[in-house]
Amino acid sequence: MSLALQDTVSQPKLAGDRTHRARQLTWLLALGLVGAMLLSLAVGASGASLWDGVFDLAMGRELSLRDSIILFEIRLPRTIMGVLVGAALAVSGAVMQGLFRNPLADPGLVGVSAGAGLGAIIAIVLGGMLPAAIQAAVGYYLVPLAAFVGSWFTTILLYQISTRKGRTSVATMLLAGIALGALTGALSGMLVYMADDAQLRKLTFWGMGSLAGATWSKVLAASPLIVIALSVSPFLARGLNGLALGEAAASHMGIPVQITKNAAILMVAGATGAAVAVSGGIGFVGLVVPHLLRLLVGPDHKYLLLNSALLGAALLLLADVISRIIISPAELPIGIVTATLGGPFFLWILLRQRGLLDM
Amino acid sequence: MLKAQDITVKLGRVEILHNVSFEAHPGQLTAIVGPNGSGKTTLLRAMTGDIEYSGQVTLNGRDIKTARAWELASERAVLPQATPLAFPFTVHEVVRLGLTNGVAADKAGLVLRALQRVGLAGFEGRFYQELSGGEQQRVQLARVLSQVWEPVAENTPRWLFLDEPVSALDIGHQLQVMQIAKNYADAGGGVIAVMHDLNLTAMFADSIALISEGSVLCQAAPETVLQDALLSRAYQCTVRVNTPPANGTYLLPHAASVAAE
Numbered sequence: 001m002s003l004a005l006q007d008t009v010s011q012p013k014l015a016g017d018r019t020h021r022a023r024q025l026t027w028l029l030a031l032g033l034v035g036a037m038l039l040s041l042a043v044g045a046s047g048a049s050l051w052d053g054v055f056d057l058a059m060g061r062e063l064s065l066r067d068s069i070i071l072f073e074i075r076l077p078r079t080i081m082g083v084l085v086g087a088a089l090a091v092s093g094a095v096m097q098g099l100f101r102n103p104l105a106d107p108g109l110v111g112v113s114a115g116a117g118l119g120a121i122i123a124i125v126l127g128g129m130l131p132a133a134i135q136a137a138v139g140y141y142l143v144p145l146a147a148f149v150g151s152w153f154t155t156i157l158l159y160q161i162s163t164r165k166g167r168t169s170v171a172t173m174l175l176a177g178i179a180l181g182a183l184t185g186a187l188s189g190m191l192v193y194m195a196d197d198a199q200l201r202k203l204t205f206w207g208m209g210s211l212a213g214a215t216w217s218k219v220l221a222a223s224p225l226i227v228i229a230l231s232v233s234p235f236l237a238r239g240l241n242g243l244a245l246g247e248a249a250a251s252h253m254g255i256p257v258q259i260t261k262n263a264a265i266l267m268v269a270g271a272t273g274a275a276v277a278v279s280g281g282i283g284f285v286g287l288v289v290p291h292l293l294r295l296l297v298g299p300d301h302k303y304l305l306l307n308s309a310l311l312g313a314a315l316l317l318l319a320d321v322i323s324r325i326i327i328s329p330a331e332l333p334i335g336i337v338t339a340t341l342g343g344p345f346f347l348w349i350l351l352r353q354r355g356l357l358d359m
Numbered sequence: 360m361l362k363a364q365d366i367t368v369k370l371g372r373v374e375i376l377h378n379v380s381f382e383a384h385p386g387q388l389t390a391i392v393g394p395n396g397s398g399k400t401t402l403l404r405a406m407t408g409d410i411e412y413s414g415q416v417t418l419n420g421r422d423i424k425t426a427r428a429w430e431l432a433s434e435r436a437v438l439p440q441a442t443p444l445a446f447p448f449t450v451h452e453v454v455r456l457g458l459t460n461g462v463a464a465d466k467a468g469l470v471l472r473a474l475q476r477v478g479l480a481g482f483e484g485r486f487y488q489e490l491s492g493g494e495q496q497r498v499q500l501a502r503v504l505s506q507v508w509e510p511v512a513e514n515t516p517r518w519l520f521l522d523e524p525v526s527a528l529d530i531g532h533q534l535q536v537m538q539i540a541k542n543y544a545d546a547g548g549g550v551i552a553v554m555h556d557l558n559l560t561a562m563f564a565d566s567i568a569l570i571s572e573g574s575v576l577c578q579a580a581p582e583t584v585l586q587d588a589l590l591s592r593a594y595q596c597t598v599r600v601n602t603p604p605a606n607g608t609y610l611l612p613h614a615a616s617v618a619a620e
Binding site: 014015016017018101102103238241242244245246248249251252253254255256257294295298299300 | 433471
């Protein structure tokens, strides 16, 4: 907090300059994320007793075996995965919106999520046809792996279609994204039609999205891509700010537009692919989080991306906590929680901000 | 100086510019004029590297095809005809985007000075998207000015490329913006402006390039270009150049004879 105070002293307050507020919000969101992580560790179907466990741990006391297993093998990987997935979805949304210069853009829009979904559905419906040896080797990871491959494949295909002579046309990419989304949707529909009852049940749960299946191996599988993608994102901030004025203006301002666009596309594909692969379709985080932050502290990507990561992680953890306790001891898939909370909230933002969105 | 040689631009199968050559010198305001669809803006966009062209464009001796974006950005800024913004930036934030490439020590101070220069001091906290078209145009001018604030730095002239900078403005702000451009040139910078208004061009330009049907009819000093015969040929209507009692030139299209042709 002392850093924030120093900023107050050294920087005179200027009208229209929201950098100071954005930095303060970063501290606030970081605190909020720590709070959400503690809550996520302490709350669950096994009752509130783990508050004592967290407290014991903080005091350096030994945990009981049961508490230790619940905390370290179930809740900790789940919390870390929530942080990774929430941050990945929110930052992917913010980067995609900056790239497309459209506050309503989302990785779902350009078929990245649809590609991941097709991959998962192929794995669920046709996975049984694979040779037994491969099934045994891949095992539980077949669905997440296929979802990940699907999102990468869609992104690369989309990129090939919309790039000519080293220039990516955002308009072509949006339209191609819609076409690819329809195509993958149709293929997915055909596969769903072929699926039997058990497969349909599996498909439904995957589609709703959940952090419930979090394990250390899943966390390890998803974290390298997400961590790399998130570490690249701060370097995109300057370029995305320039792109808000249009590609030509950005280039006139000295921004290497093509490099920025390539890096943004790769970043989004990596983060979204990995996030969708381990958590299924969790909607609205990438749409609501950046939007909310733009309302609070403005669209400067220098602060928007970091703040999106923090708020996305915190909100997803809170949604996960709600999904765990609302029909305890059963669990509601988290995608239902984010859609139930995020949908009306987003509509409310749209109605309130209609004037600013009309362009 | 800026030098464009044998510029040919094709959009699809249509050739918009045919072997156009053009030059502009620092210390001068060079205007590009011509009728609608003659290729004025296309020429400007070729010279800012926004569209594919054959031929060569050099800025301060550097070929713009091989120069890097940040090298060019430190020597020239470009004001487009209109700049819609995707996100709710404040006026302060928009102008500060102009300092993306620079290493200005006092960025906030420069933003304020740029806004003062275009007569928008006090607008810092307003949302760009809530301004009128003319105000938005002047905010963009402030951004562009802040990008190349010093007309000459390290003995190298800086350049302003302005695409119809006064088209959205009332007469008072037209004069204000043209005066800003003129002052920039007088201080040693180079200014290239695509212009519609021939009277303003006559008042402020040091050199005029007259473009018609994708070719430069004539590039010279205003008194050479602003001739009845040349203008009438380019604009396909009878234009008569008059000199008012005070110094300066104004032109009147001769409306009565349009029907006669």
